[in-house]
Amino acid sequence: MRAARVDRVASRRQQELVANTITHILLIVLGLAALAPFWWMISTSFKTEFEAFQLPPTWLPLEPTLEAYGDLFLDQPFGIFFYNSVKIAVLGVGGQLITSSLAAFAFARLDFPGKNVLFIIVLSTMMVPYAVTVIPLYIVMHRIGWVNTHLPLIVPAMLSSAYGTFLLRQFMFSLPVELEDAARIDGCSSFGIYRRIALPLMKPALATLGVFSFMASWNNFFGPFIFLDRKYLFTVQLGVALVQRQWYTSWPRLMAGSVVVTLPVLLVFLLLQRYFVRGISLTGIKG
C-alpha cells in the first residue's frame, strides 16, 4: 500500500520533471529563434564593411570595431535627432498624462449631464483609422504654419488620448471611493480630491500609460515622416531612415543605427516592464 503510494508520488515527480525539461527546451529554442535577429543586428554593427559580406557569415565579429558607430555619428547629427525625439516624447507624454488623468477622474468619479454619451464619443475615436485624419490634419497644420515644427507631433498627443483616458478610468474603478468621500465631507474641492488623493493613487496606472506612450512616441515613424522634412527637426527614427536612403547596403552602419534607436526604449522597457505587461492585460489594447 504504502510503497505503491510512494511509487506513485515518485512517478508523478518524474513526470513533472520531464514535462518541465521539455518546456524549457522548447522555450529556449523558440526564445533563441525570436532573439536571433537582434543578435544578428548587434553583431553586424560591430563588424567592418568587409566582414559583413563574408561567406559563410560570422556569428561573432572577428575584429570588433566601433567604426560603424563612428561613421553614423559623423555622417548625421544624431545628437540633434536624439534631442528632438526626447523633446517630442516628454512633452507629448507629460501633457497626455495630465489631460487623460483629469478626464478619467471626471468620468469615473464626477457626475455631469451627458457624461456617458461623452465617454462613448471619446472611446469611439479609438476606432478611427489614422489615415482618415492625417490628410486634413496635414492640410490644417500646413495652413497654420505648423508643418516642419514639432507641434503637430506634440499638441495632438497631449490633448487627444482616448486610450489613456480609457486606461486610467478603468484603473480608477479599482480604487476605493471611501478616501475621496471622506475628503469631500471634510470640505475638499473636486480638484483637491483629484490632486491630493486620486492622482497619488493612480501612480501605477500613470506609469503604465507613461511607458506605453513614451514607446509609442519614440517609435512613431508615420507622424514625423509626414510632418517633418527638414533634417534638423528629424527624430531618431527619421534619422536612421535617412541613413538607409544614403547608404542602402552599408549594413554595419545601418545595424548600428538600429541599435542606437532601439537602446533607449529597451532601457525604459527593462526598467519598467511590469507596468508594460499590466497595460496590455488591463485594456487589451496596445498604445
Add this chain to the structure above:
Amino acid sequence: MAQSQTLTRLVAKTKANNIRWHRYEGYLFVAPLIVGIIAFIFLPIAASLYMSFNKWDMVSPPELVGLKNYARLVSRDRLFWKVLGNTFRYAGWIIVPSVIFPLILAALLDRPIRLRYLYRLAFFLPLVTSVVAVGLMFRWLYDGEFGLVNFVLSWVRIDGPNWLVDPFWAMPAVAMVTVWQGLGYNMVLYLAGLQGIPDHLHEAATIDGAGPFSRFFRITIPLLTPTMFFILVMSVIGTFQTFGLIYVMTQGGPINSTNVYIYYLWQMAFGSSKMGYASAMAWILALVIFTITMIQVRLARLWVHY
C-alpha cells in the same frame, strides 16, 4: 432652536449652490481632452469627408466633383484593386501564425517554471523595437546572398530565394516580420485568457480521465476563443494600417507586390498631391475596416464561446 434652523437652512443653501455648481464641474475636467478630440479628430474627420468629394492638389483651389473620386477608385484604378488584394493577402499570411505561435508560447509559459520572467522578456523585445529598426534588421536577414535566413536554410540544403526582391516571396517575408513583432503582445493576451480559466474545470476533466492533450483541445482552446477572436480582429485591422515596415523594407515593390493600403494612400496624398482622391481612399478604408469587423463579429457567434 431658531439658531439651529438658520444653520440648517444655511447648510442646505450652500449644498444646493454646491450641487448646482458641482453638476457642471466635470466639464472642466474633461474640457482639455474634449477640445483636443474635437480639434484633432472630429474636425479632421469632417474635413476629410468633405475633401473626398473634391479634386484638390493643394496648389489650385479645390473643385467639387461629387462622387467622382470614389467612382474612379472603384472602376478605373487598377492599382487600387491590386493594393486592396495585397492587403488581404498580407492579412492572410499573418492570421494563422499570429493565432497559433503566441498560443503555444502562452501554454508553455502558463506553468510555474523557473526563469519564466526571462523567457517572457525575450518575446517582448520585438514588440518594443521600432518598425524602422525591425525593417532594417530584416532587410539584412532576408538578403539573398549574405542574409542569415538563407544561411540557416542552407544547413538543410534549401536554396532560399532573394526574399524581398522576389514578387512572390516578398509579401510572406514581410508578413512574417509582422508575426514576429506581434508574438509578445498576443502571448500576453493569451496568458490573461488562460488565467481566466477556472482550475476546477481542468480538475473535473482529470478526474473523468481526460489526458493533458484532450484537456487542452476540449477545455483550454474553446475557452480561449474570445482571445483568438480579438487577436484575429486586431491583426486584420493592423494590416490595413501598416506603413513604416513597408516603407523601410520594400517601398511597395517589387512591381507593387507589397504595396498595401496606407502605403498607396500615402503615395497618392503626398507623392502625387491628390488630396481628395486620397481622402476618398481613407473613407473606403474606414468602411472596409468597419465591414470586416462586423463580418468577424457575425462569424464569431459560430465559433466563439463566451
